Amino acid sequence: MIKSKRWLMACLVLASCGFTATTSPEASLKKVFKNDFLMGAALNGKQASGKDPEATAIITQHFNTISPENVLKWEAIHPQPEKYNFGPADAYVAFGRQHNMFTVGHTLVWHSQTPDWVFEDAHGKAAGKALLQQRMAEHINTVAGRYKGQIGGWDVVNEALNDDGTLRQSKWYTIIGEDYLAQAYQLARKADPKAELYYNDYNLWKPAKREGALRLVRSLQAKGLKVDGIGMQGHWGLESPSIAQIEESIVAFSKVGKVMITELDIDVLPNPSNRNGADIDATFAFDEKYNVYTNGLPEEVQQKLARRYADIFALFHKHREKIARVTFWGVTDADSWLNNWPIKGRTSYPLLFDRTYQPKPALDAVLKSVSKSSSSQ
Template identity: 60%
Template sequence: MKARNILLTTALAGVALGFVQKAQPTLKDAFKKDFYVGAALNYRQLNGQDAKATALIKQQFNTISPENLLKWGPVHPQLNTYNFKPADDYVAFGQQNNMFIIGHTLMWHQQTPKWVFEDEAGKPVSREVLLKRLEEHINTVVGRYKGKIGGWDVLNEAIDDQQGDLRKTKWLEILGEDFAAKAFEYAHKADPKAELYYNDYSLFRPEKREGVIKLVKSLQAKGVKVTAIGMQGHYGLKQPSIEQIEASIVAFSKLGVHVNFTELDVDVLPKPSRRQGGADISENYAAATQYNPYQAGLPDSVQQQLTNRYADLFALFHKHRDVIDRITLWGVTDADSWLNDWPIRGRTSYPLLFGRNYEAKPAFQSVVQAAAQKSK
């Protein structure tokens, strides 16, 4: 603890945007021998509306994910309508900055329009119709970015939170249990060289971990290639434990797949739900003052906890760098974070490495300095 306090007192208060002091490494440089480090982007950061964030992204990261631009609803809102402009700009940005580009996501039970599952009368479509729509969507979207997007979150959050069974969704209801295999098959056919991922939250929980292991084994038994499992790192200051997270890294690596931490953030705010580490966007609660305690700023004591938490997490990631390919923060600055509006709208959240004024927080400093110490 003393060592970390020294780090904090000697750390720079922030990074002056537009340049990095020679003694101040960036995230991508600090871990260049270990894994990619990236962030999820919104459209304002790509089209020039948030120029400071754009500069920060170029400076710090070597991989990017689209927060919403490539989800089914935004990119394919109607049966015969595609909206590719935002996604095209996203991919062009990644190419211009020599970044490893991620596609997120091809199959999910959220943010998928109703028309995908219904006929003109509003009744459920047949398995054959839904398979055709799925294949057409994946072939069109993945095919458009063939050779440009390096990896795809093919399937997102398909395992139930409680028992580790397949989540009861329209995909499962209409297609049956081979829905996952079909999505991976179509994605591989559309771009044989792209990495293909399964992505989910709360994978530190033994029940959910076992459910994912069962799913991946079933895909492998069908000859379906899964490159990596994406562990969404929506964590708290204390939960889950480092030991719980590590147990899943080890268990997944035994499947012969790699691991990505795909949506990393650390929630410092109290939650109305007792569940830890979740990311079910259907959970929402009414605003209450006790759940938004840091509107005037984060107390030093909590800032220290956040700093320690990030240092511990990145020490774990570095330890398992042989099987970890990518760490992606879910947002660039605290102002961008989805946690400002989930599970309660309008809160002041502080879950990332950069603050609302684009400054590097003490947590950033502890992460890059920990990387420097590890490399000695």
């Protein structure tokens, strides 16, 4: 018996005995990490409206916070100048309220998935500074104001930085100037003073971009603006970034506010040009050599994915006092945006549940990662 227990502990620490896809019906991510951080998933429109009961079962069992994949992005909720489409967003917020979940708003100001008319005048030419400022104010007042007291935290500005840490030359920047950032946070705070306000971006493990995010948040905070924390998008691969690189950013960002791990998924497929991050404009034509697991994920890769998740969550547990929330970008592999990025039509496997709503070995790995973390400290 003693030998058996020692062997089990060694397996947990080294993940050398492999992970299984079977978990007890009582197993729950939100219960395992209840004293550490919130556990979340991004919902698509069907899930947010309660029309995917199998997904609802997973969501309510495992998660206590939700993010919207698309329903609160500008093109979805405000498609035309005088038209708002509140139905899907209302359903999303109602889902969170019904299940007593911390509900995240994503996102108020972003260069992508924002209709062209936002940046144009009545004649189709580039909008002037005053007009774009007016539109930003009206949008934030209307959307954040509508869900005042119902959305707990907003990704106010999303992906405003280049990988070298400089500000992205988006239309927000080129028309309004750098001050658009401060204005966005000022407007969001006025619309809902009690909501937490975040900055969210990808590739924040890169040193130059990390420093750029720190400069940005500190400069906003120095102006007296409310920025409660930084969302580190976890669009990572099986080997990159390293655990050390992720850890360096968690520690650095904890010095300016809360740290959120957002949009977590692990891409197991080969990537054209070895691209990383989440620039949705960086797409490629379909090529079978980048779609190699159409008939299912080989067991060797399943275990590699599980070990990767085990290592990542052991790190998160180590820094649980710094991390407020960990959110997966999707519920099952079938929902993942990685099926269509950077190449449309791929069969991707980045999450903890497969296309039939069944747990993968990666779920077992995450549930056991607390023991792994505790044993290594």
